[in-house]
Amino acid sequence: EPEVTQTPSHQVTQMGQEVILRCVPISNHLYFYWYRQILGQKVEFLVSFYNNEISEKSEIFDDQFSVERPDGSNFTLKIRSTKLEDSAMYFCASSVGLAGGAEQFFGPGTRLTVL
Amino acid sequence: GESVGLHLPTLSVQEGDNSIINCAYSNSASDYFIWYKQESGKGPQFIIDIRSNMDKRQGQRVTVLLNKTVKHLSLQIAATQPGDSAVYFCAETHPNTGNQFYFGTGTSLTVIP
Numbered sequence: 403e404p405e406v407t408q409t410p411s412h413q414v415t416q417m418g419q420e421v422i423l424r425c426v427p428i429s430n431h432l433y434f435y436w437y438r439q440i441l442g443q444k445v446e447f448l449v450s451f452y453n454n455e456i457s458e459k460s461e462i463f464d465d466q467f468s469v470e471r472p473d474g475s476n477f478t479l480k481i482r483s484t485k486l487e488d489s490a491m492y493f494c495a496s497s498v499g500l501a502g503g504a505e506q507f508f509g510p511g512t513r514l515t516v517l
Numbered sequence: 518g519e520s521v522g523l524h525l526p527t528l529s530v531q532e533g534d535n536s537i538i539n540c541a542y543s544n545s546a547s548d549y550f551i552w553y554k555q556e557s558g559k560g561p562q563f564i565i566d567i568r569s570n571m572d573k574r575q576g577q578r579v580t581v582l583l584n585k586t587v588k589h590l591s592l593q594i595a596a597t598q599p600g601d602s603a604v605y606f607c608a609e610t611h612p613n614t615g616n617q618f619y620f621g622t623g624t625s626l627t628v629i630p
Binding site for chain 2: 406443444445446447450458460493495505506507508509510511
């Protein structure tokens with residue numbers, strides 16, 4: 403069964419450093435998403451991506467964040483200068499269609515720890 | 518801002534009993550709802566969805582009920598099994614937000630063998 407994969411499973415970084423979280427969405431999916439979940443809190447939408455551009459982003463997704471689909475398979479989230487409060491689980495998801503019409507499949511997540 | 522909340526943070530049930538997990542939402546324009554299951558160390562997994570033009574939808578051992586009048590959503594799990602132990606989230610979206618889902622805080626379900 404096809405699945406969304408994410409690497410690394412755990413990333414530890416120093417405050418102020420740049421991190422890149424990687425995702426491989428399901429191959430025939432067209433919409434890609436990043437969510438984050440701070441420990442013990444709800445899952446929060448960050449950004450959606452379609453046709454090689456951001457289609458929607460939340461208030462959390464400020465100038466420190468960027469996304470890219472560098473090739474036909476990878477989808478990345480970059481945090482330029484990490485802050486302590488960026489520590490969270492980051493989930494990538496993909497879907498065939500739009501949120502209201504297609505299931506979003508989630509990856510296992512990357513746990514980001516900022517020291 | 519958006520508010521999707523759950524009534525109970527934890528729920529314990531005996532194996533074989535039915536479970537009911539509740540969720541409240543605040544945006545009357547919400548038109549699509551999903552229940553997700555999240556097991557420890559894993560990402561959310563789709564369970565069942567429902568659109569606002571329906572008030573009930575059934576899947577395998579699961580039923581989702583939608584009451585738009587009071588903006589309330591529930592997930593019923595029949596004959597709960599140990600493998601059902603997880604955190605359950607409701608999520609909603611509405612036409613104004615396109616692809617953006619709003620998640621609730623989650624209810625932790627523990628099934629007692």
